[in-house]
Amino acid sequence: MIRKLRLKFTASALASVLITLVLLMGAINIYNYRTIAHNADQILYILKENHGVFPDLDDPFGTMHKPDDYSKETRFESRYFMVEMDTDGSILMTNTSKIQAIGIAQVIRYAQKVYSSDEQSGYVNNYRYLQYHDGSTTCLLFLDCNRSLHNFYNFFITSIVVSLIGFILVAILIILLSSRAVKPLVESYEKQKRFITDAGHEIKTPLSTIQADLTVLEMDGLQNEWTDDIKYQTKRLSKLTNDLIYLSKMEETPVDEMLEFPLSDVVSETAASFEARAITENKTVQTDIEKNITYKGDQAKIEQLVTILLDNACKYSNPNGKILLSLHRKSKGIQLMVYNTCDSIDKENINHFFDRFYRQDASHNSQTGGYGIGLSIAQAIVQAHKGKIVATTSDEKSLEIDVTL
Structure with a gap:
């Protein structure tokens, strides 16, 4: 339990x-990339x-078209070339006087590629381009962004490396401190288990005394409806106490021995023991085993x-209801299914069926003697065997519990 709690805390913290x-580095790098494109x-x-x-810079008209960071050095720092094309895509003019890193042939290839794409702006290799029309002429301007993009890619790689190193360091710290972080929860959980166990044992003593006193009263001929009711309620309380103690022990030592046993025979014999009860309650039990x-597990559990x-199926099935139990070997393991009809069931609350003391219908539970802890024990047994248990309803008039072992 403590190990699972630490794993959940560590996984949640590391995921966060x-x-x-990822969001922080992504936002920074996207901002940098968009800034490069915007400046270009x-x-x-x-x-x-x-x-x-x-x-x-001294031309008043020209200053209307300059960004805030424009300076006298901008014209010398910027490497660019220009191409003019006619309506059929023929080259009318190329101007490469402001760049030395590219030849005429490459200039023409870039121009034809951009012209055929019909995109107004974008990148071709490391050149940012702008395509616009000046009368019947198509003009293409290309700005060399190699240095800016190179710096961006270096920062991008650096941010990934730094993030990974930071993540690893934080992961080590979280793993080292996880036991301290979950310590209050562990202590609270241990106190709860200790209280349940201690209280259970303390309650069992007066219950045994009450039951013994009732037996003496009945032997003296003082049996009546009041003593019968006391006897019934003490039995219910004894069962609840035993279930709570059992559930607490299940969480400490889930299984005793994992031995291979004939599961089909165990399920068949258990189902047969409910046939007489079902007949008495005018219900039918069908098996498909x-x-x-x-199966290798704890046979008793x-x-x-x-x-x-x-x-559970017998208690909460409707009068003249139908109960079906099946056991089959599937690709994912062994599937045990128990199905029963019922008067009504709330689909929204079906996930709470395995919660301790959950009772959908309190009046029904008082009649059946249930406390809403049986399915919690069932879930603990399944989890102790590394299995899965789920409850479903298709029509809100039946309940199906599927166990995969």
Whole structure:
């Protein structure tokens, strides 16, 4: 239990850290990338509005087209070229006087690629381009963003490496501190288990005394409806106490011995023991049990599991109801299914059926003698065998409990 709690805490904390790092690094890198594109587009629009050249800083008209970070060095730092094409895609003019890193042939290939894409702006290799029309002429401006993109990619790789290192360091800290983080929960849980066990043993003593006194009274001929009621209620309380103690022990030592046993025979014998009860209550029990299924587990607890499920089906099935038990070997393991009809069932609350003391109908539970703890024990037994148990209803007039071992 403590190990599971630590694992859940560690997994949740690491998932939170990982999601935070991914979102943070993603936001930073996306912002950087968009900033590079935005700055490049600003320069391209300056060139567009000034016919392929940078305006003079002293020119009042030119200052209308400059971004805030534009300086005298911008024209010398920016490497770009320009291509003009006619309506059929033929090259009219190329201007590569402001760049030395690319030849005419490559310029033409880039221009034709952008012209055929019909995109107004974007990237071709490490060049940011702007395509616009000037009368019947198509103009294409290309700005070399190699240095900016190179810096971006370096930062991107660095951010990933730093994030991974940070994540590993945080993971180590979380793992080391997880026991301290869950310590209050563990202490509370241990106190709860200790209280249940101690209280259970303390309650059993006066209950045994009451039952012994009732036996003496009955032997003296003082049996009446009041003593019968006391006897019935003490039996219910004794069963509840035993179930709570058993459930607490199940969480401490889930299984005694894992030995292979004939599961088909155990399920068949347990189902047969309920046939007389079903006949008395005008209910039918049908079985569909595959033969020769063996299972490695705690035989006593598996037998108790089947007993709990059948007892639950008998208690809460409607008058003249139908109970079906099946056992089959499936690809995912061994499937045990218990189905029963009922008057009504709330589909929204079906997931709470395995909660301790959950009772959908309190009046019905008082009549059947249930406390809502049987399915909790069934779940504990299944989990101790690394299995899965689920409750479903298809029409809110029946309940199906499926166990996969």
